[in-house]
């Protein structure tokens with residue numbers, strides 16, 4: 234096999250032929266020529282093609298490609314410019330790299346794949362790029378690969394807020410209940426944030442939405458109800474959020490009891506009690522031996538904390554999935570009445586919130602919207618954000634969410650081989 238043929242095979246990039254290979258220090262620099270053909274406008278979705286070159290650039294463009302062993306590989310190519318009737322004079326697009334990228338598609342696809350699987354330090358060290366670059370690569374891969382039909386025919390959607398950074402930095406995410414994919418996202422968590430979703434959807438597609446599930450804050454409901462959005466849609470409250478309100482009430486009662494013990498001078502008991510937090514908040518089936526023993530002790534002691542715990546568990550069990558909607562309705566009403574008469578202030582308050590949102594909670598059950606979605610999304614997003622340990626922008630955080638939870642098929646270079654051969 235001739236060296237140039239071998240170099241072409243090794244590089245395995247579409248639409249080019251290798252003209253020279255040379256070492257520049259530790260870097261392997263491969264000069265390539267684009268095969269003859271039309272020049273393409275680089276703007277996303279433009280598709281303008283022309284045979285007429287505007288001029289040829291005087292310096293070659295370069296991209297980093299996948300490493301060859303320990304050596305970084307640089308692809309270099311002298312490009313031409315074209316005049317697009319819509320976008321003006323621009324450097325031509327290349328088939329092996331995304332517009333404005335300093336990396337080949339293969340390199341970016343590998344980076345995006347790793348970003349969904351592992352942590353920041355590993356990626357930065359393995360690929361020898363910084364984390365902000367990873368974020369920008371994820372944004373490009375998502376812009377390029379996200380299913381453009383994802384906003385068509387939405388019927389049941391869920392809206393969630395997730396925190397992407399400490400100190401009140403949120404993303405609003407819209408999930409299609411039917412495909413279980415995140416289809417839209419934006420920085421922020423107020424009414425205007427969700428308004429942007431409906432603006433993008435337009436009145437016709439918005440009118441097709443029949444149900445929207447959400448947390449119990451007023452912001453998202455207000456946007457759904459607005460004219461031109463989905464005023465006729467049923468608003469459902471995820472049981473996940475309802476259970477969370479009751480669990481938070483239990484935590485308030487627990488903390489109060491702890492403070493009373495401490496104020497009473499019983500430091501030892503107070504210390505032990507503080508450690509009981511997870512025993513109370515976790516599902517009893519998730520407790521280990523030691524935690525289960527702590528729970529038994531709390532039961533023997535009785536008092537307000539045990540009553541609060543029993544109320545929380547009774548509420549949680551309503552949503553375990555084995556009840557009809559009517560049975561659940563009956564139990565919710567019974568629970569509201571018990572909690573409101575419990576003389577536990579946090580539970581009296583929680584019972585008011587649950588009463589106010591009762592119909593929306595039942596609507597979620599009727600439509601089969603259960604804990605799994607909101608809970609699952611919450612834990613996936615928390616995991617990927619923890620691995621990322623911070624982003625430079627909400628767009629980068631959103632890109633990683635879309636790569637992991639969105640309608641996008643992420644393939645590694647060797648998995649794309651068949652497509653290329655075709």
Ligand SMILES: [Zn+2]
Nearest residue numbers: 274279317320
């Ligand atoms: Zn164009």
